[in-house]
């Protein structure tokens with residue numbers, strides 16, 4: 001290692017430890033308490049944590065809390081890297097809540113904060129953020145959970161993790177971007193294979209397909225890797241990070257109008273008699289989306305809805 005490299009390295013270490021004024025405290029400030037965060041230097045660690053359903057379901061409450069966080073971050077210069085994790089040991093985010101259209105607090109159909117059907121728009125806003133975003137998955141990320149992960153700039157997962165888009169088996173199409181983001185990540189044929197079967201992929205397979213960046217045998221190996229990566233990016237100037245992101249967005253991101261089209265078709269298909277019947281069967285099998293055995297292995301159980 002040269003003297004210059006050594007100097008750069010120690011300068012880097014110094015920078016990490018600079019007491020950057022912590023705008024985000026460890027205490028959750030989210031309205032529903034489903035998101036907590038802690039800032040270390042220019043890295044903001046975000047934790048999805050709604051244990052009310054045992055499966056960290058993506059519901060109107062998480063949508064609303066994430067909306068608030070994304071809004072705060074839009075012009076933030078103290079954060080250069082966002083790292084999203086889940087507090088649930090088996091679920092990153094299970095999927096969008098199937099019953100999100102009724103009965104949840106502060107529910108309002110035309111309010112983007114409180115409507116899971118607007119997740120495609122919120123996730124697009126995640127791609128717009130000026131800082132780098134990383135999803136760290138150890139568990140299941142399906143439906144909106146996988147779509148959120150795909151809207152992050154990078155995805156890392158343990159090999160035991162599972163990704164999937166089971167919507168087709170329930171009689172509708174994904175609604176938060178999967179048909180647009182997934183083909184760009186893994187190609188047309190493979191995207192259609194998974195979108196049309198609703199089969200899960202493991203973290204290990206997802207790495208091979210290009211669905212995620214990298215898979216790890218153990219969560220602590222993943223944490224070491226992501227920690228180094230995040231601290232390294234956090235050394236670099238905001239403008240350079242934001243410009244690289246904006247330019248890669250023009251190269252690879254789905255256009256907003258195509259995402260809107262998917263969202264519209266989702267609403268249409270999910271409200272048909274056939275889909276409503278399949279949703280009802282799923283709610284019964286999952287005891288209103290709380291029963292773990294079904295949620296642990298959705299890809300495998302999906303054909304049972306047709307027995």
Ligand SMILES: *[C@@H]1O[C@H](CO)[C@@H](O)[C@H](O)[C@H]1NC(C)=O
Nearest residue numbers: 022024025026027038039040
């Ligand atoms: C937040 O928690 C982390 C560890 O979880 C700690 O290192 C950090 O100092 C805390 N920050 C604040 C502002 O309390």
Ligand SMILES: *[C@@H]1O[C@H](CO)[C@@H](O)[C@H](O)[C@H]1NC(C)=O
Nearest residue numbers: 049050051052053054055087
């Ligand atoms: C959720 O977390 C709270 C606080 O940690 C705990 O008291 C409660 O039992 C948990 N609920 C479930 C369903 O795990």
Ligand SMILES: *[C@@H]1O[C@H](CO)[C@@H](O)[C@H](O)[C@H]1NC(C)=O
Nearest residue numbers: 068070071072073074075076
């Ligand atoms: C962020 O900056 C833009 C442009 O300056 C402004 O229009 C917008 O209101 C700001 N948003 C927040 C949340 O402060």
Ligand SMILES: *[C@@H]1O[C@H](CO)[C@@H](O)[C@H](O)[C@H]1NC(C)=O
Nearest residue numbers: 067112113118121122123125
């Ligand atoms: C997305 O961001 C725009 C501003 O850029 C805002 O008007 C809109 O409400 C946001 N929508 C969602 C669903 O987050």
Ligand SMILES: *[C@@H]1O[C@H](CO)[C@@H](O)[C@H](O)[C@H]1NC(C)=O
Nearest residue numbers: 272273274275276277278280
């Ligand atoms: C689904 O369940 C709801 C609530 O029980 C019921 O009103 C509706 O008729 C059911 N729809 C179908 C197609 O089974």
Ligand SMILES: CC(=O)N[C@H]1CO[C@H](CO)[C@@H](O)[C@@H]1O
Nearest residue numbers: 032033034049050051052061
């Ligand atoms: C952390 C947590 O459990 N947050 C919320 C999850 O949702 C329930 C309501 O369904 C709230 O009571 C919790 O505060």
